[in-house]
Amino acid sequence: MTKSMLTEKVSERLKELTRKQIAVIINTIFDNMKEALNKGEKIEIRGFGIFRIKERKAKIARNPKTGQKVSVSERKTIHFKTGKALHNALNKIK
Amino acid sequence: MTKIDIIDLLYERMGLPKREAREVVDAVFDTIKNTLIAGEQVKIAGFGTFNIRKKGSRKGRNPRTKEEVEIKPRKVLVFKASSELKKTHRESS
Numbered sequence: 001m002t003k004s005m006l007t008e009k010v011s012e013r014l015k016e017l018t019r020k021q022i023a024v025i026i027n028t029i030f031d032n033m034k035e036a037l038n039k040g041e042k043i044e045i046r047g048f049g050i051f052r053i054k055e056r057k058a059k060i061a062r063n064p065k066t067g068q069k070v071s072v073s074e075r076k077t078i079h080f081k082t083g084k085a086l087h088n089a090l091n092k093i094k
Numbered sequence: 095m096t097k098i099d100i101i102d103l104l105y106e107r108m109g110l111p112k113r114e115a116r117e118v119v120d121a122v123f124d125t126i127k128n129t130l131i132a133g134e135q136v137k138i139a140g141f142g143t144f145n146i147r148k149k150g151s152r153k154g155r156n157p158r159t160k161e162e163v164e165i166k167p168r169k170v171l172v173f174k175a176s177s178e179l180k181k182t183h184r185e186s187s
Binding site: 001002003006009010013014016017022024025026028029030031032033034036037041042043044045046047048049051077078080082086087089090091 | 095096097099100103104107108110114115117118119121122123125126127129130131134135136137138139140141142146168169170171172173175179180
């Protein structure tokens with residue numbers, strides 16, 4: 001499923017808004033989520049999951065091709081944890 | 095940020111009535127959820143991709159009782175941030 005298919009599905013469900021309006025709203029939602037993550041905020045969507053920033057320490061890694069040691073600086077990654085309700089639904093647990 | 099913050103943002107930035115904003119936000123996450131439950135991946139351009147990964151059964155151990163237990167095959171949801179999200183994220187940190 002892509003963003004345009006998502007727009008399609010959502011507009012089937014919400015007749016009072018046009019497809020165009022829904023497309024703008026969906027873009028606004030994800031742009032704002034992106035902004036929040038960039039600010040280091042976590043995003044919690046009940047029943048869906050949590051997006052969070054995790055800090056990774058600087059480390060010495062190896063180039064898998066050459067075996068050469070390279071130092072990797074400290075960095076932040078985006079981490080997603082599935083919500084319990086969604087995890088259970090995926091595994092058909094009641 | 096929670097769902098309520100997203101609803102408030104849609105109200106403030108777009109003038110969307112809160113009741114409608116809530117309906118759209120719920121519809122968006124419900125649709126993503128149902129698609130994933132149906133086994134299909136969801137790709138949001140500029141944000142990231144949600145994929146279902148099937149995990150086989152493996153042996154685990156209860157760390158407290160040290161008892162061996164079977165971890166049943168299960169499906170897990172993995173999210174991969176898009177390169178665009180990673181990029182803006184790196185630049186702003």
